[in-house]
Amino acid sequence: MEYQQPTFYHFSDDSIWLVEKTIEQISNINREISVLDLGAGCGIVGIELALKYTKNIRLSFLEKQSEFQPFLEENINNFISKVETKTYIKDIKDFDSKYKYDVIISNPPYFESGKGRPSPSLNRNTCRTFQGIGLIQWFELASRFINKGGRFIFLVHKSNQEHLELLEKENIQILDQRDDRLILEALYKE
Numbered sequence: 001m002e003y004q005q006p007t008f009y010h011f012s013d014d015s016i017w018l019v020e021k022t023i024e025q026i027s028n029i030n031r032e033i034s035v036l037d038l039g040a041g042c043g044i045v046g047i048e049l050a051l052k053y054t055k056n057i058r059l060s061f062l063e064k065q066s067e068f069q070p071f072l073e074e075n076i077n078n079f080i081s082k083v084e085t086k087t088y089i090k091d092i093k094d095f096d097s098k099y100k101y102d103v104i105i106s107n108p109p110y111f112e113s114g115k116g117r118p119s120p121s122l123n124r125n126t127c128r129t130f131q132g133i134g135l136i137q138w139f140e141l142a143s144r145f146i147n148k149g150g151r152f153i154f155l156v157h158k159s160n161q162e163h164l165e166l167l168e169k170e171n172i173q174i175l176d177q178r179d180d181r182l183i184l185e186a187l188y189k190e
Helices: 013-026 044-052 066-079 122-128 135-143 162-167
Strands: 033-038 057-063 084-089 101-106 146-157 172-178 181-187
Touching: 013 044, 013 101, 013 146, 013 172, 013 181, 033 044, 044 057, 044 066, 044 101, 057 066, 066 084, 135 146, 135 162, 146 162, 162 172, 162 181
Parallel strands: 033 057, 033 101, 057 084, 101 146
Antiparallel strands: 146 181, 172 181
């Protein structure tokens, strides 16, 4: 597929891997589900999920960089125009949704602030590195938007040491791993 993307960002196969693992986890749900693609960028993760998941889905996209908005909207129109979608251009710290989701899916920044390979592009750095919050705070902010019985499925990079603290939580498990990356799932009891 020919996704529209800004010049400072190109999605990787990690996004497709995340979608495949998410579908494995939710395939037994026999009702419409609500999904939030957190840190949506140009929408690859959410759109791929909507295309490959064969049941009804309501899909919301949350992206903090406004530079992604035209690409996100074009990709939604090109690939999933019949799916009920909402788009929010906000930082998760400022997102105040009263709505809760059955599934949150995310390929967040991999690196802690000040770590990783810095880029001269501020936008690219924002995609790669947590800005102003770390993985733990990001996880806690996102957890506010999960329904009871819901799932939060996301990628982490092993170099981000905060993932070790997340793994100590009783509701988090490793779904899969590739080299230096893990897909984690947090389950929220009913």
